[in-house]
Structure formats: structure tokens, C-alpha cells
Amino acid sequence: MSAVKTGDVVLAARDVAKSFGPVQALKGVNFDVHYGLVTTLFGENGAGKSTLMKILSGVQKPTSGEIILDGVPVVLGSTTEAQARGICIIHQELSLAPNLSVRDNIFMGREIKGAFGVDYAEEERQVRALMAELEEDIDPLARVEDLRLGQQQIVEIARALSVDARILIMDEPTSALSAAEVEVLFKVIRDLKAKGVSIVYISHHLEEALTITDHAVVLRDGAMTAYAPRAQIDLEWIVRNMVGENFDLGSPPQGYDFGAPALAIKGLSVASHAGGLAVDAMDLEVRAGEIVCIYGLMGAGRTELMECAAGRLKAVAGHVELHGRDVSRLSIAQRINAGLVLVPEDRQRDGLVQTMSVGRNLSLASIRNFTRGIFTSRRDEEVIVRDSIRDVTVKTDGPNAPIGSLSGGNQQKVVIGKMLVTDPTVIMLDEPSRGIDIGAKAEVFRLLAERAKAGLAVVYTTSEVSECLSIAHRIIVMRRGEISATFPHTTTKEAIMAASGEQLVA
Amino acid sequence: MSALTTNGSAAKNSGGFSLIKILLEGRAFFALIAIIVTFSSLSPNYASLGNFLIMSNHVAIFGLLAIGMLLVILNGGIDLSVGSVLGLSGVFAGWLMQGVELGGLGANGVILYPPVWAVVVLTLCVGATVGLVNGVLVAFFKVPAFVATLGSLYVARGIGLLMTNGLTYNNLSGDASFGNTGFDWLGFNRLANVPIGVIIFAVLAVATAVMLTRSAFGRWLYASGGNERAAQLSGVPVKRVQIIVYVLSGVCASIAGLVLSSQLTSAGPTAGTTYELTAIAAVVIGGAALTGGRGTVLGTVLGAFVIGFLSDGLVIIGVSAYWQTVFTGAVIVLAVLLNSIQYGGPRKR
Numbered sequence: 001m002s003a004v005k006t007g008d009v010v011l012a013a014r015d016v017a018k019s020f021g022p023v024q025a026l027k028g029v030n031f032d033v034h035y036g037l038v039t040t041l042f043g044e045n046g047a048g049k050s051t052l053m054k055i056l057s058g059v060q061k062p063t064s065g066e067i068i069l070d071g072v073p074v075v076l077g078s079t080t081e082a083q084a085r086g087i088c089i090i091h092q093e094l095s096l097a098p099n100l101s102v103r104d105n106i107f108m109g110r111e112i113k114g115a116f117g118v119d120y121a122e123e124e125r126q127v128r129a130l131m132a133e134l135e136e137d138i139d140p141l142a143r144v145e146d147l148r149l150g151q152q153q154i155v156e157i158a159r160a161l162s163v164d165a166r167i168l169i170m171d172e173p174t175s176a177l178s179a180a181e182v183e184v185l186f187k188v189i190r191d192l193k194a195k196g197v198s199i200v201y202i203s204h205h206l207e208e209a210l211t212i213t214d215h216a217v218v219l220r221d222g223a224m225t226a227y228a229p230r231a232q233i234d235l236e237w238i239v240r241n242m243v244g245e246n247f248d249l250g251s252p253p254q255g256y257d258f259g260a261p262a263l264a265i266k267g268l269s270v271a272s273h274a275g276g277l278a279v280d281a282m283d284l285e286v287r288a289g290e291i292v293c294i295y296g297l298m299g300a301g302r303t304e305l306m307e308c309a310a311g312r313l314k315a316v317a318g319h320v321e322l323h324g325r326d327v328s329r330l331s332i333a334q335r336i337n338a339g340l341v342l343v344p345e346d347r348q349r350d351g352l353v354q355t356m357s358v359g360r361n362l363s364l365a366s367i368r369n370f371t372r373g374i375f376t377s378r379r380d381e382e383v384i385v386r387d388s389i390r391d392v393t394v395k396t397d398g399p400n401a402p403i404g405s406l407s408g409g410n411q412q413k414v415v416i417g418k419m420l421v422t423d424p425t426v427i428m429l430d431e432p433s434r435g436i437d438i439g440a441k442a443e444v445f446r447l448l449a450e451r452a453k454a455g456l457a458v459v460y461t462t463s464e465v466s467e468c469l470s471i472a473h474r475i476i477v478m479r480r481g482e483i484s485a486t487f488p489h490t491t492t493k494e495a496i497m498a499a500s501g502e503q504l505v506a
Numbered sequence: 507m508s509a510l511t512t513n514g515s516a517a518k519n520s521g522g523f524s525l526i527k528i529l530l531e532g533r534a535f536f537a538l539i540a541i542i543v544t545f546s547s548l549s550p551n552y553a554s555l556g557n558f559l560i561m562s563n564h565v566a567i568f569g570l571l572a573i574g575m576l577l578v579i580l581n582g583g584i585d586l587s588v589g590s591v592l593g594l595s596g597v598f599a600g601w602l603m604q605g606v607e608l609g610g611l612g613a614n615g616v617i618l619y620p621p622v623w624a625v626v627v628l629t630l631c632v633g634a635t636v637g638l639v640n641g642v643l644v645a646f647f648k649v650p651a652f653v654a655t656l657g658s659l660y661v662a663r664g665i666g667l668l669m670t671n672g673l674t675y676n677n678l679s680g681d682a683s684f685g686n687t688g689f690d691w692l693g694f695n696r697l698a699n700v701p702i703g704v705i706i707f708a709v710l711a712v713a714t715a716v717m718l719t720r721s722a723f724g725r726w727l728y729a730s731g732g733n734e735r736a737a738q739l740s741g742v743p744v745k746r747v748q749i750i751v752y753v754l755s756g757v758c759a760s761i762a763g764l765v766l767s768s769q770l771t772s773a774g775p776t777a778g779t780t781y782e783l784t785a786i787a788a789v790v791i792g793g794a795a796l797t798g799g800r801g802t803v804l805g806t807v808l809g810a811f812v813i814g815f816l817s818d819g820l821v822i823i824g825v826s827a828y829w830q831t832v833f834t835g836a837v838i839v840l841a842v843l844l845n846s847i848q849y850g851g852p853r854k855r
Contacts, residue, residue: 312739333741342739350739355732355799364729365740367722375720418740 006036010198011056011087011167016065018051025051027222028065032215033167033198038189040201040209042238043219044437049202052219053169056200057089058082086166090156092175098145103127105144106159130158134188150181157188161197168192169200174208175435178297186212204435205464206238218242242438249442249470252291252489253449259288260323262457263309263340263426267318270304270481278304280481281318284459286426291448291458293472295465295496301481302461303345306428310342311335322426336365339425343416343432345461351415352403359385359399361414366421384421392417392447409440416444420451427451429460433467445471465493530848534792534808537837541812545819552822559701563769565814566707567592567762569807571785572792573707573714574758576806577751579789580718580731582798583644583651585752588759588785590662591636592778595763597666599629600675600773603689619684622691630760636662637756641749655752659782666775674774678767693768703765710758715803727751732799787834788813791841795849812837 004010011033018026026048033039033056043049054060056067058076066073069085076082079089096105103123111118112126127140136154144152153173160168174182189199189212203209210216216233218226218241226241265284272278279301286292296302307313309320311332319328322340330338344350352361362385363370370380385399392413396406403411412432419427429448433441449471452458462468468475475487477499485499529536546553571588578585602625605617620628636658643654680686695702718724729737730744738744762781767773792809794801813834820830 310739331741331743332738333743336741344736344739349733350735353729353732353736353799355795356728360725360728364725364737364742367725371722374722376722376725422741 004035004196006034006196008035009033010035010070012068013052013056013062014066014068016052016055016062016067018048018055018060019063025222026055026062029219029222029224031056031217031224033200034215035198036193036196037214038193038199038201038212039215039217040203040213041217041219042206042209042242044242044439047219047242047437048222049219050171051222053089053171053200053202056082057087057169059089083163083165086164087169088160088163088165088167089169090153090160090171090173092172094152094156096144096152096155099143101141101143102138102147102155102158103140105155106130106140106162108159110163126162127158130162133161134158134191136184136188148181150177150184153177153181153185154188157192161192165197167198167200169202171202172204173201174203174205178299182208206235207464207466210235210238239438249438249467250445250449252471252473253453256289256453258290259455261285262288262290262323263459264321264324265305265309265318266321268305268308268315268320269317270301270308270313271316272301272304272481277316277481279308282481282483284476284483286457286459288425288455288457289452290474291452291460291472293468293475294459294461294478295463295468295475296461296478296500297463300478300500302478303430304481305478306342306430306459306461307344309428310340312342336419336422336424337368339423341365341419341422341424341427343419343427343429345430345434347408347412347415352411354404356403357400358389358394358396358403358406358414361403362388362394362399362418362421365418369422388417388421392420393443407437407440409436409443412436412440412444413447416447424456426457426459429458431462432460433462433464441467465496468496469493530844531793533841533844534805534812537791537812538808538815541815541819545815545823548823549819552819557822559699559704561815561818562704562707562811563701564818565810566701566703567766567769568781568784568788568813569707569810570710570758570762570765571781572788572806572810573710573803574755575782575785576789576792576794576801576803577714577727578651578755579786579794579796580727580798580801581748581751582731582734583748583751584655584786584796585637585640585755586652586655586782587636587640587658587662588755588762589778589781589783590659590666591633591756591759592763592766592781593775594636594662594666595629595633595760596767596773596777597669597675597775598632599625599689599764599767600678601669602628603678603680603686604675605684619681619686621686622680622688625686625689626764629764630757633756633758633760633763634753635756636759637753638749640756641752644752645745645748663775663779670773670775672775674772676772678771678773690768690771692765693770703769706761706765710761711803711807718803723747723750728799784813787838787841790838790845793841793845793848795845800849809841 009032013029013031015028015030016026017028029052031052041049055062058079058081067076074085097108106127107123112122113119124140131138134154138151138154144155173185177185192199201209201213214230216228216230216238217224218238220242263286265282267281267283268279269277269281270279282305294302304313308315311330315328319326321327322338327335327338327340353364363381366384367376370377370384389396389399394410394413394417396410403414432444448458473489475489475491475496476483477485477496479500487495551557571592574588575585602620605619608616608618640655640658643649644651678689680689692702697705718727726742726747729742730747734744766777788809789801789806790796791812792801792805794805816833816837817830820833
């Protein structure tokens, strides 16, 4: 191999297509990975990003087309083969064994054998060397479950480096990291670039990805729609190419007056898992028809605040009032009946029952509404489900389709629809836009704006600043369990981010 | 409007009505047909109404256990105590039938002979109590279901042995002068030639099926077994559901205990040993997922018949009891294998 220099193409996909039965996930994509640079793949859910990554890392084989590594066409039959050629993938869900130490994780499956079994001392020495290289202070003997998420990510990267990865594919690496941890990760990425590692980066967090990328590739409906080096692009360019038109997440609904206070949180404190308070004596009042956005970093206490208001978590102090009535002692079901509902953050874990159909998920929170005596009424349920599918525009084969057959955005609409069916007066949504594409995001926000106009009080959280400046009338920034600032909808991104304790990374 | 969703798994799920799919969905049914056809051709005595009724009477015992077990498994739990509760219930009923000595000692003591209906009600309370303990341990004290019910398996069995000192109550028919006759009605009588045990099993199965498909509780059960956290946030009282399924399972085991001791007209403390495993097998053969949320009463009933008709068939054609064990085991493994084929696919995205 002749000497390569920064910017040379090391890995390329040529006319790569992939079909699953009648569905074409990729329609002839060309894609270059450059030596020592970061190439970011942008695209909505279902645009084909994951499929392309799986093909590049040997998880799946393309239906047609070629993969060219260092100028030579190669066939990647498995992840092991891809790894042997220096291509490693770090999945969104980390594949570490939490009960084992950092050292054991890094050498999992390819332990160094000494005269008497595994040579732990040598492994430990190598891990220390890797960590020194990454300038990370992680003890090789620490158990992975005791590490913070950001550190676990570093362990994954160290593992990839330990097999001499030249090309590192990172799928949504920052989705669970705090701003500080993202900074550390980006520093590591820059160091890796300097060492000649090429990186393929995937993220829904467009602003963040822009700060680290050197090249941008945009996929839409399985085809590449745009390609440009960093210098020539901006946020608007990416969004335009992702969705095909100028996109806007909406503006606060106007032209009506807010009603009486619907939700009042008074002096609410919630204990955190780690000890201490996740929410510290917080006050919040939301009026009928008002949309409030809560912005904050991971761990700012947003989820705890909402789960406590919904009745999942117990409050240490303070109380929650709904239309002036104290609901602090009510169960979740009673609060739903009273009109206070929560759309949880993690829809797979907390939102959906995967074993049930679309229709049964939609009707789950309102079973009492179609129960006559001791029996449920199929006809009444059908009406509720059909209306709901129409109202929240769920794209599905029908109420009996398995919930897993829907895209992320449509699943999210089902979770929201389920709570709207109960006819709430206050709806809290924890990161309603997480993991859904920009088209679905806009639809969700439009739906909420419509409902607010009809008198629904809406509170939602987000960790993307651009989503604060969309439909919210009022923006609240949470930091360490307290409100650090309140803004009207006319504020700027910089002001919001500064109040949350993060810097706009230039 | 039926826009096809564009990812691969959707196509896989709704892909056609292939023969394989029909065979897979109705596997317990086809297995039962295959068993009946095979044994009918091997033995002339197998395919007769009389024999089917006798075999059904055997099926009824662990069928009753299996229905209770299904409820627990739908919830994502497991109830290992049902075999012991069956045994304890029989012993308890036998103890009541022998007359309970009250008050003082010797000649001054009053011996109370409760009527049969009271015996039945009190015995069901025993099963419900064990179930309640299981449910509370699992729901509130977060004891894994496997461990909690393993504990009650031992405790219930131990109490049964203590009550009888390891012996068996033989005379359960009561005495007309005490007004407590009729206990053997459950096990011996027939309505329209159908054994009472089978009728009880059928009634319970239908009632449970209606409860699961048509009541709010049934929906709660499927939801909390499929995803407890999501069900809870949707207002389902998940803890209450959890406790109720263990209570119902205990009651089912008590009913089975009453029917069995009535059939045998004796109550031994070791009755029903390892029946919990047969019940689990019936539920699994019936297509329920041990992870919870999936399963039907019809499947479980078919599963119970598959096991019962298979082992009785082997007896009728004179196959050694050791081979029966081997066959039953093979059927269970095959069933689990098919379950993972059916439920394993669509999970991956």
C-alpha cells in the first residue's frame, strides 16, 4: 500500500443497492469515506442510513453494487471479516457487558493467552496504553456499569482501536451524552483523525454533527441527494436536502387568550437515583391553551419532574395541582381520568406494548371508556381507534397491524394518540421528537399546536434548541433540578444555551 | 388508506397466508389431530367416546392448573407452587371432611363436620391465600416470581405433610348422619355422561377466555405482561393485576386439588408433585410466550390435551412409562422451538 494522505478515499460504496423483499431500502448509493476525516451521513429515519452502515460494516450484504477498500473491490461477508480489514462499527446501543471490567470488555472474545490461561497483566497494560492514547482516565479494572455513559462510549472506541480500526462507524454516538461528555467525545474524534482514522458519523442532532464533520452526505428515500464538504454547507442546506423543501417546525399558535391555570406545580422536589434531588423545589404554572417548552441537558431533572407530576415517581416535597385541585395523592390512572397525562421519553420502554396491535396500543389508556358493565365493547373500541388513527395521522395497514411494523415517527404518534384519546386537559411530553424524523416532528408539533388552540395545556421537553423556538409560547430552561431562566418565544438560541450551561461550540 | 410502511419488517410480518404460517399458528391443534390419528391406527381401543372422556378427565386436572398458569405467564411471571397447592388443598379438604375437633380435650371436645359446600369454599380460600402471598411477594417485595413461588412450593408441600404426618386421608365420602356427604360427586358423577371434572374444566376455560378477550382486566393483563412500564403509565393498575393473577392461579390449583381428591376418594400430601411442570408445558405447547403478553386459553387447553392424549395413548399401546417421559420432553422442546420461530422474527428491526 502506497502512502495515503488526508482526504484520499479509503472506502467507497459504488451503486450499492439493497432490497428487502419488495421494499428497496437503498437505490444505488455512492459514498466515499476519506482518510483522516469525518464523513457525516444525514437523513430521516428510514432514509437508508442504517442499512448503508450495516453494509459497510459487513452485517448485511448489498443486493447489487460494490464496496471498494483502498481501491480494491472487497466482499465483506461478516462483521469479523470487516473488522479484520479495519472497519469497526459502534452501535447506538452499546454492546458492552456491564458486569465485566473495562479490560475484559475490550478483550472480549480475543483474550490474550499466556502460559496459564488469560494473560490479564498484559491485557491491563495494553488497556492503560490505549487510555493514555485517548487521554482518558478510565481504570481498566473498573466495572463498565459503574462508568458514566460517556465513558462507556470511550470504552467502545478503545475496543475498536485495539483491533486497529482504520475506519470507525459511529451510529448516534451522542444521543445519550451530556454536553460535557460530547465535548470529550469530539476531542477524541479529532485525535483519531490526526492519527489517520477515518470516521463515518451518523446523528439526528444536526447542529452537533455540523461542528465535527468534514464532509456531509444526505440520504433521502434510499438515494443520495446531496454531497458537499463542510465549508460549503450550513444547517439549512442539510434540512433542505433531507426533506426536499424548506422546513419549519411551526410557530406558536396565536390569536386567542390563555385560559385559567391548568397545571400548577408548587415547590416540587423529587429525589434522584444517585441521591440528592433531581428536582429541587420547582414551581411551574401552565395555563389552558399555553404551550411551554422545557429545555435542559440530560440529567437536568426534566424527566423526573414529568414522571412525578404524572404519578410515577413520589415527591419528596411540594404538590401538583390540576385546575386548582391537589392531585398529589392520586394514582396514575386517577390523574389520567382527571385530565393529566404523560407521553414518556422512551417509547420502546415506557410507551408501547410491543406484543399488542396498533389499535390496542391506542385504546390502552381509555379502556374504561369502552367498557360496558364488565365487558369491553368492540364496536365502541373500533370507533375510538379509527378516529384516533385519523386524528393523529398514523400511517398503518390498519388497527390490527403489529405495533413493530410502524416507523419510529408513527409509533410516537400512537403513544401521543393513546393519551389524547383520554381527552386530557394537560399533556406533558418528554422529548416527543426523540428519534423521529423531521417530517414526523413537524406533524407532531402541528398536532400539539392545534390542540392547544382548542384549550389543551401542553408542556414538552427537548434537548434541541431549534425545537424550543418552534411552537412554544414560553421557554423554560432547567438546570440541576431548578429553573435557571424563562424566555418568551422571541428569544435566541444563544440565550437558551447559555442559560442551560452549555456553550455554542464553534 | 392503507399506505404500506416502508421498512423490511412490515413486509415480513404481513407477508401472505402461507401454508407454513397456518401450520405454525395452529400447531397445537394439528399436533392433537396427529396424536389422535396415530394412536387410533395403533390401537382399536383409543378412538372411542368412552376413552376420550376418560382421557379428558385426566386432562382436566392439569388443564385446570394450566389455565391458572396461563394467567401468570401472560403477566410475565411463573407459578411453581401450583402442584403443591393442589396437594395441600386435597389434604385440607380431607382434614375438614374427617371432622375438625374444636374446644377442649377428649370426650368434652366437639367435633365439627362442615358441609361439603363449606369444605369447598374453605379449600378455595387456602389456594387463594397461597396465591396472595405469592402475588404480594412478587408485586410489592420485588421477589422474582421463580424464587417466590419456589418457596411456596416447598412451604405448601411441607404443611400438607405436617397436617397428615405423611399419611393419606382415605375416607372422604362423609357420613349421612353428619350431613356432609357428596364430596365424591365432583370426581365420580357425570352430567349427560360427561365427568364433572371435565365440565368444571370447560366452564373455567370458557370463563377465562371471556375474561381475557372481553374484560378490561383481560386487556390490563395482556398489556402489563407485554410491557409493564408502558401499561403503568397508561393507567393500568399493574400491581393489582399481578396479585390477582397469582390468587387466581392458586384458586385454580385448589379446584384441581378438590377434583383430584374426589376422583381418588383420598387425599395424599404428595398428590400433584411435579404437576406445575406439566402445567407450564401445556401453556408453552399452547403457544404462549414465557416472556409474557402472548397466549390464549384455547392454545393452553389444546396444549393440555396434547400432553394428556399423548401420555394416555402411550399407555394404551403399551409403551414403557420411561418412554412417555422422553416423548413428553421432546414435545415440549419442539413447542418452545416453534414459539421462538413464531415470536423471534419480528422483534428484530
